[in-house]
Amino acid sequence: MVTLAEVAQHAGVSASTVSYVLSGKRSISAGTRQRVEQSIRELGYHPNAGARALAGKRSNIIALMIPLRTDLYVPVMMEIAIAVATTARTHGYDVLLLTGEEGPDAVRRVTGSGLADAMILMDVELEDERLPLLRGTDQPSVLIGLPADTGGLTCVDLDWSATGALCVEHLAGLGHRDIAVIGEAPAVYERHTGFAERTLDGLRSAARETGVRLLHRPCEGGYDAMALTLARVFDERPATTGFVVQNESAVEPLLALLRQQGRAVPEDVSVVAICPDQVAVQASVRLTSVAIPAQEMGRRAVERLVAKLDGRGGDEVVLLPPGLTRRASSGPAPAAS
């Protein structure tokens, strides 16, 4: 293991000079700088992370807490995690992966041990038990997701309410009067996940404003669950011509079932999905959809966090505006039969 002192000796300067070359916190003459940099390269020096954290009082590590569950759209989580990791690296930070398993204890542990300088929390519930801890510490944090009370917190999320509204407005604009919403699994609503409830709010208020009828049904993913749900929908509202799907593992089953029932998309029934673009494009019918900007969310979260670590900017709620892309799955409502 090469140490600072060895580099210093090799370059013929003192250890502190090498340190200042590395950090840029004091001016160094061009000649000295070059000699030091040369020595660093020749010796293959890497600063020791522990020593750095100890002396500098910051670890240059960001903790990312991901959900343990896999009932929510996993690729989105993964994409966020990857975006967080790569963005963090561009700012000189590494990412520590925490699972939801430890719960609030993880927050205490990380805060207390100085393992990480800051944290990003995913899968935030409306009344999340980790929030009091976050408010009670001076360690910066960013939530991906919106709790009920955002006071004193920094959050980044898609504007789910606007997302819901957008879907309804699109369908209403095409003349659909009866819209069914295929939602996430019941468990997601039961634990009061913010995005699910907010989407619902947006859907409902847009329905009210445009005067369309809305039927919301949670749905586990998969073919069988979807079949049951769909049967119930048409049972209760035979005139349904528009679907909004928020559960990605219900998308393909829904399309298959509609096909099977002889309902053409988009001639008889229109479908709007809330899902990553990749899913929308790969489906058996290219889906009109509102994208979930996973990368953007991860990137923005890190950027806000780094800003806070640098003492720039304070608490803030960043809501990304949704965008609807029209593809082949939505069209004018059929004439009433």
Place this chain on the structure above:
Amino acid sequence: MVTLAEVAQHAGVSASTVSYVLSGKRSISAGTRQRVEQSIRELGYHPNAGARALAGKRSNIIALMIPLRTDLYVPVMMEIAIAVATTARTHGYDVLLLTGEEGPDAVRRVTGSGLADAMILMDVELEDERLPLLRGTDQPSVLIGLPADTGGLTCVDLDWSATGALCVEHLAGLGHRDIAVIGEAPAVYERHTGFAERTLDGLRSAARETGVRLLHRPCEGGYDAMALTLARVFDERPATTGFVVQNESAVEPLLALLRQQGRAVPEDVSVVAICPDQVAVQASVRLTSVAIPAQEMGRRAVERLVAKLDGRGGDEVVLLPPGLTRRASSGPAPAAS
């Protein structure tokens, strides 16, 4: 921030005594131990990670390098990552998330800086450029996946070759003579990802032994790509009655297309998938499948790694035996028409 010294003072002992209570490396009288533990609790003490790493020469962090790409089955990666994180925690380790982006540099950085004590690499290619570095360092590592040359390396993986063989044997045993393999995206084969090539080997040698004809076609995920591939398959081998699918995002499209063409599963055509159980169960036809034991792989990788860190056990290749679960998508080959 509470320090060791403060705990020591509070408990009326020396700092080293507190340290020994924490580490258990020297015997401590019951009374002293209790007083110290009491003080730790009262003060809410957490050892400082940086200081610990510096003095103890180990960070208690495991680095996990996940692929940046998302053309491979993402939920599997995610499940592995989560399993790694939770298993690591039970052994007292945290997990640092590295993306493939930095490539070999990440290995150098982590090794050189003492950021992590060991690393786990995912998405290993047959001739991976990170391998020489791994062999050249004394930092323990485990690969999830199998490179061409496993000398001096520890690897954990599903036995893909046996997996392929199992699929063919199952179909051959049911009387199928013409089998089509729907593989991963072409890019996966082009970069010589071990698991894809090994599966193919297993499929081929089992085909040779059972005397069935095999047609292998790489396939991007999604409906359109699958439609093209399927058309080609039936064009070249009209008598095909068995399918092995290794690309999870091709599973549902395949089923939909077969249905659309009036080919009943499993009466006319049998399908065996290589995918996580969840996918097999959620599909529109409950799929006969060989499971990808993502959790198991993550867990085993950490356990091997911890063993190496503890000086137990050396290099070793752990191949998990595949298991085929018969569900509704496979049955006897139809009588030749």
Place this chain on the structure above:
DNA sequence: ATAGGCTGTCGAAGCGCTTCGACAGCCACT
């Protein structure tokens, strides 16, 4: 009664780095 061996605790050194204050040398003013 004495030597030897345990057990439990302490003090001090040191891990590799950052950062503060000191200061030598130089320039540009008076």
Place this chain on the structure above:
DNA sequence: AGTGGCTGTCGAAGCGCTTCGACAGCCTAT
């Protein structure tokens, strides 16, 4: 020529922990 202000470099003091050697006190075997 003298003062003041820069600029670039250095030495030393820690950061909070682990670990080594020392040793006091006690018990057992002779």
